[in-house]
Structures are given as structure tokens and as C-alpha cells.
Amino acid sequence: MSTTEKKRASRKKKDPDAPKRSLSAYMFFANENRDIVRAENPGISFGQVGKLLGEKWKAMSSEDKTPYETKAEADKKRYEKEKAEYAKKNSA
DNA sequence: CATGTGATTGTTTCC
DNA sequence: GGAAACAATCACATG
Numbered sequence: 001m002s003t004t005e006k007k008r009a010s011r012k013k014k015d016p017d018a019p020k021r022s023l024s025a026y027m028f029f030a031n032e033n034r035d036i037v038r039a040e041n042p043g044i045s046f047g048q049v050g051k052l053l054g055e056k057w058k059a060m061s062s063e064d065k066t067p068y069e070t071k072a073e074a075d076k077k078r079y080e081k082e083k084a085e086y087a088k089k090n091s092a
Numbered sequence: 093c094a095t096g097t098g099a100t101t102g103t104t105t106c107c
Numbered sequence: 108g109g110a111a112a113c114a115a116t117c118a119c120a121t122g
Contacts, residue, residue, distance in 0.1 A: 021101065027115085
């Protein structure tokens with residue numbers, strides 16, 4: 001059972017405040033790719049873009065996606081803060 | 093202490 | 108507005 005399956009199978013709520021998580025390197029990468037991919041593939045369908053995106057994502061060199069991971073790191077800290085308040089008010 | 097678990101994040105296009 | 112492909116994540120909770 002891969003967690004991946006469950007994710008798609010069902011995603012229910014959890015905490016009342018749900019400090020959410022942080023973004024993923026993919027999110028930052030996609031931000032740039034959405035411009036590029038769609039720009040290079042004018043008029044392609046969702047199924048193609050979505051897939052094409054992922055393929056290229058990994059296609060890049062680890063160092064190339066580094067800038068995205070870097071952002072992911074910063075975003076993570078953002079979540080840390082959210083959780084901090086959430087936990088705080090929760091404790092209270 | 094070690095493990096996995098689940099929830100989440102954002103994009104694209106489409107009706 | 109929601110749905111799936113695409114990937115990462117990773118802090119949280121638990122035994």
C-alpha cells in the first residue's frame with residue numbers, strides 16, 4: 001500500500017486550524033514551467049501539459065531544481081510559523 | 093527511538 | 108469550482 005494511493009483515494013480533514021503544510025519544490029518549479037511549458041506547447045491539453053511538466057521536472061539536473069528546493073525550504077519555514085501559532089492557540 | 097502516515101501544496105487545461 | 112497527472116514534503120503522530 002503506497003501512501004500515494006490513499007492520498008488520491010481520500011483526503012479528509014484533520015485539525016480545526018489546519019496550519020496546512022508547506023509547498024513543494026514542484027510548486028515553485030511549476031510556477032516557472034507553467035509559463036515555459038505552455039509557451040513552448042501552445043494549445044496542448046491538460047493531460048499533456050501536466051505529464052510533460054513532470055517529465056521535464058525530473059529531466060532537469062538536480063542542481064537545476066535546486067533553486068526550487070531552496071524556495072521549498074523557505075516556504076517550509078513559513079509553515080513552521082503557522083504550526084507554531086496553531087499549536088500555541090491549541091495548547092491554550 | 094524508529095517508523096509510516098497522512099495531509100497538504102501548486103500548476104495546467106477542461107466543462 | 109473541481110478533477111486528475113506530476114512531484115515533493117516532512118512535521119505530526121504513533122508504537
